[in-house]
Amino acid sequence: xxxxxxxxxxxxxxxxxxxxxxxxxxxxxxxxxxxxxxxxxxxxxxxxxxxxxxxxxxxxxxxxxxxxxxxxxxxxxxxxxxxxxxxxxxxxxxxxxxxxxxxxxxxxxxxxxx
Amino acid sequence: xxxxxxxxxxxxxxxxxxxxxxxxxxxxxxxxxxxxxxxxxxxxxxxxxxxxxxxxxxxxxxxxxxxxxxxxxxxxxxxxxxxxxxxxxxxxxxxxxxxxxxxxxxxxxxxx
Numbered sequence: 001x002x003x004x005x006x007x008x009x010x011x012x013x014x015x016x017x018x019x020x021x022x023x024x025x026x027x028x029x030x031x032x033x034x035x036x037x038x039x040x041x042x043x044x045x046x047x048x049x050x051x052x053x054x055x056x057x058x059x060x061x062x063x064x065x066x067x068x069x070x071x072x073x074x075x076x077x078x079x080x081x082x083x084x085x086x087x088x089x090x091x092x093x094x095x096x097x098x099x100x101x102x103x104x105x106x107x108x109x110x111x112x113x114x
Numbered sequence: 115x116x117x118x119x120x121x122x123x124x125x126x127x128x129x130x131x132x133x134x135x136x137x138x139x140x141x142x143x144x145x146x147x148x149x150x151x152x153x154x155x156x157x158x159x160x161x162x163x164x165x166x167x168x169x170x171x172x173x174x175x176x177x178x179x180x181x182x183x184x185x186x187x188x189x190x191x192x193x194x195x196x197x198x199x200x201x202x203x204x205x206x207x208x209x210x211x212x213x214x215x216x217x218x219x220x221x222x223x224x225x226x
Contacts, residue, residue, distance in 0.1 A: 037163075044204075044206065044217055044218075044219050044220050045155075045157075045163065045206055045208070045217040045220075046217070047208075047214055047215040047216065047217065049214075050215075059213060059214070060214070061214040061215075062214065095162055095163070100165075100168070101153060101155070101163075101165050101168075101208070102165045102168075102174055102175075104162040104163055104164070105162065106162055107162055
């Protein structure tokens, strides 16, 4: 069974950084592109970016490119999202997904507030 | 960025009724490789999104065949032939032809 489990969310102060993890199982992680999508409370879906199998190609939505960094560890079957300079606009549920978008994690909440 | 405009924003249906959701793109979604990367997702209340349809009209494994997708270039439609109670939620179209990937604003399906 394919499973994606995000972790690392929580309450963070404005201007601080936070790193999310996504543990993958049930499929050959190093064969797939992986990505991150977020959803602000009561809002729609926003694509953050994606990373290819060997981390040689990483694509971001332009507005987040300078704040967020996507990486992966194929030995640990884990995807990461490093977020910096967080603001209230980054408050959202963060989902990892396999980039056929057939599999999504349950999401992790990040709240940016003082 | 490609803008996907979904209509209607909300939809109210009775059980067994057939409904359609439109997704119009600001650019053609036909890729140079000949594929059209337009997908449909359903997000049930409190849940993660679920892929229903990929590449316009291909039914994702395990998805009931009352869901169907059609369209080309800039105009796409998701049809539910005989709504069931479990179909309530927000439907999103998404395109992956042009970077960055973008989503429509969603259509909320309510059951009368």
